[in-house]
Amino acid sequence: xxxxxxxxxxxxxxxxxxxxxxxxxxxxxxxxxxxxxxxxxxxxxxxxxxxxxxxxxxxxxxxxxxxxxxxxxxxxxxxxxxxxxxxxxxxxxxxxxxxxxxxxxxxxxxxxxxxxxxxxxxxxxxxxxxxxxxxxxxxxxxxxxxxxxxxxxxxxxxxxxxxxxxxxxxxxxxxxxxxxxxxxxxxxxxxxxxxxxxxxxxxxxxxxxxxxxxxxxxxxxxxxxxxxxxxxxxxxxxxxxxxxxxxxxxxxxx
Amino acid sequence: xxxxxxxxxxxxxxxxxxxxxxxxxxxxxxxxxxxxxxxxxxxxxxxxxxxxxxxxxxxxxxxxxxxxxxxxxxxxxxxxxxxxxxxxxxxxxxxxxxxxxxxxxxxxxxxxxxxxxxxxxxxxxxxxxxxxxxxxxxxxxxxxxxxxxxxxxxxxxxxxxxxxxxxxxxxxxxxxxxxxxxxxxxxxxxxxxxxxxxxxxxxxxxxxxxxxxxxxxxxxxxxxxxxxxxxxxxxxxxxxxxxxxxxxxxxxxxxxxxxxxxxxxxxxxxxxxxxxxxxxxxxxxxxxxxxxxxxxxxxxxxxxxxxxxxxxxxxxxxxxxxxxxxxxxxxxxxxxxxxxxx
Numbered sequence: 238x239x240x241x242x243x244x245x246x247x248x249x250x251x252x253x254x255x256x257x258x259x260x261x262x263x264x265x266x267x268x269x270x271x272x273x274x275x276x277x278x279x280x281x282x283x284x285x286x287x288x289x290x291x292x293x294x295x296x297x298x299x300x301x302x303x304x305x306x307x308x309x310x311x312x313x314x315x316x317x318x319x320x321x322x323x324x325x326x327x328x329x330x331x332x333x334x335x336x337x338x339x340x341x342x343x344x345x346x347x348x349x350x351x352x353x354x355x356x357x358x359x360x361x362x363x364x365x366x367x368x369x370x371x372x373x374x375x376x377x378x379x380x381x382x383x384x385x386x387x388x389x390x391x392x393x394x395x396x397x398x399x400x401x402x403x404x405x406x407x408x409x410x411x412x413x414x415x416x417x418x419x420x421x422x423x424x425x426x427x428x429x430x431x432x433x434x435x436x437x438x439x440x441x442x443x444x445x446x447x448x449x450x451x452x453x454x455x456x457x458x459x460x461x462x463x464x465x466x467x468x469x470x471x472x473x474x475x476x477x478x479x480x481x482x483x484x485x486x487x488x489x490x491x
Numbered sequence: 492x493x494x495x496x497x498x499x500x501x502x503x504x505x506x507x508x509x510x511x512x513x514x515x516x517x518x519x520x521x522x523x524x525x526x527x528x529x530x531x532x533x534x535x536x537x538x539x540x541x542x543x544x545x546x547x548x549x550x551x552x553x554x555x556x557x558x559x560x561x562x563x564x565x566x567x568x569x570x571x572x573x574x575x576x577x578x579x580x581x582x583x584x585x586x587x588x589x590x591x592x593x594x595x596x597x598x599x600x601x602x603x604x605x606x607x608x609x610x611x612x613x614x615x616x617x618x619x620x621x622x623x624x625x626x627x628x629x630x631x632x633x634x635x636x637x638x639x640x641x642x643x644x645x646x647x648x649x650x651x652x653x654x655x656x657x658x659x660x661x662x663x664x665x666x667x668x669x670x671x672x673x674x675x676x677x678x679x680x681x682x683x684x685x686x687x688x689x690x691x692x693x694x695x696x697x698x699x700x701x702x703x704x705x706x707x708x709x710x711x712x713x714x715x716x717x718x719x720x721x722x723x724x725x726x727x728x729x730x731x732x733x734x735x736x737x738x739x740x741x742x743x744x745x746x747x748x749x750x751x752x753x754x755x756x757x758x759x760x761x762x763x764x765x766x767x768x769x770x771x772x773x774x775x776x777x778x779x780x781x782x783x784x785x786x787x788x789x790x791x792x793x794x795x796x797x798x799x800x801x802x803x804x805x806x807x808x809x810x811x812x813x814x815x816x817x818x819x820x821x822x823x824x825x826x827x828x829x830x831x832x833x
Contacts, residue, residue: 288700290696290700309699309704310696310699310700311699311700311701311702311703311704311705314699314700314701314702315702319700320700322697326694326697328689328690328693328694328697329693330689330692330693331686331689331690331693332504334504335686338683338686339683339686339687339690339698339701339702339703340701340702342683343701343702343703353682353683354682354683354684355678355679355682355683355684356678356679356682357682357683358506358507358509358678358681358682359507359681359682359683359685359686360504360505360506360507360681361506361507362506364683365502365504365505365506368504369502378502378503379503380503381502381503381504382503382504400701404701404702
């Protein structure tokens with residue numbers, strides 16, 4: 238399988254702090270890859286570099302065989318990349334269904350449909366059908382008319398994932414999708430990810446390693462900005478370096 | 492994956508009814524006609540022009556969250572260009588309006604390319620700076636064309652029945668223009684484009700990650716808003732037959748901002764109610780109290796402390812609370828207890 242996304246000697250510094258240090262990271266098409274590492278190890282910065290939120294200090298990013306290092310985020314989304322954020326990021330001042338209008342319109346608007354973009358109501362049958370379909374995948378269709386600010390944190394997380402899914406991406410980057418959720422909600426998110434993971438390539442940052450070991454086929458571990466270990470989840474979690482940086486020296490052997 | 496019951500449930504959001512905008516336009520027209528029973532027509536003509544200006548500002552500030560202290564630049568540019576067209580090209584009102592629109596669009600397209608790169612306080616102040624430059628140009632820089640402090644008189648020839656010297660004709664024409672602008676903005680803000688604009692207000696970066704070039708949309712919104720301000724300016728020039736540097740004065744921006752705040756930002760009705768209320772208050776107070784601006788200051792304080800969302804926002808909240816109370820009473824009558832859902 239060719240690499241869907243790959244980086245070469247990717248680095249990002251903030252002043253004197255090197256957040257990501259010469260990282261070579263590849264994800265083959267169709268794979269579910271996990272990125273783990275202690276707090277401040279550069280996982281989210283890596284995501285921000287992959288998705289175009291930051292420009293790297295050095296190195297390059299290739300997506301779908303093309304160099305995208307200098308491409309802005311919206312261009313990468315146009316190529317088929319979608320992401321979620323560590324702190325759930327939905328539009329609180331819009332109602333739930335309105336949150337899905339832009340992503341579903343972006344997907345449909347491949348032709349020149351400027352007239353309907355500017356002059357047709359967003360609340361129109363075909364757009365609403367798209368929003369409904371997207372909401373049904375996360376079982377939020379009953380709350381479509383509610384203001385997003387009234388949703389619980391877990392529902393907002395589900396909505397954010399629904400927005401990303403409705404872009405029908407080739408690559409989905411999930412930044413700590415389980416953070417701040419109850420056990421029940423974690424179960425729901427994981428079930429959803431198991432259902433949809435075959436439709437695209439998935440990269441997932443997560444702290445709750447035990448929850449995602451079933452999901453991911455490959456695990457990458459970051460520490461202090463560098464990629465220190467990569468491979469099958471079982472093997473990676475037994476690696477002495479990984480165990481030391483993650484759980485400290487005093488841990489039982491694998 | 493889903494059971495059939497889910498699909499059978501009705502979706503809580505139904506398609507928009509497109510005739511509603513025409514109902515609202517009828518209400519606006521009726522309100523203006525009702526006002527004309529006890530308000531001089533030339534006041535209402537001014538109000539309609541002001542309403543267009545404030546509506547255009549509401550798109551930029553209320554919907555996109557970009558507060559500008561330089562909106563008068565485009566109003567003034569439209570007014571001056573319309574007057575110049577009347578003087579030098581032909582005394583035709585439609586040509587003057589076209590000239591004003593083109594001038595506003597061209598000017599804001601260039602200026603927008605710079606100002607849209609900023610946001611927050613910087614956006615407000617960069618716009619103020621451009622407005623100040625425009626004021627200086629009108630006052631002395633382009634004196635040969637604008638006649639500086641003397642101002643620029645112009646006259647429109649009567650076209651068929653369209654004679655702006657007759658108050659009812661001028662009023663009717665401005666009212667029709669206002670309704671057109673309302674229709675345009677109502678349509679735009681209800682479209683997916685409107686959702687882009689409102690989303691930019693809340694979190695611009697997030698919109699980029701949905702695949703939208705936000706710079707392009709901010710620029711476009713700035714140009715639409717400014718061009719409509721220039722439209723208001725050219726209408727103003729037609730009615731008054733005179734333009735002076737005070738019509739580009741950056742201080743006049745406070746009138747626009749005040750009107751939006753009084754009415755409630757981010758919904759077009761607020762802009763309408765606010766500008767009519769503001770113009771009424773300033774017209775009435777100015778004739779009775781020497782330092783009437785002081786009252787405005789007190790009103791601004793009241794707005795900031797108690798009525799953040801303006802008249803329309805407050806009325807809507809009142810409506811929500813009342814209808815909720817009624818619902819609770821009704822439910823209690825039926826032997827149910829209702830709690831507000833989280």
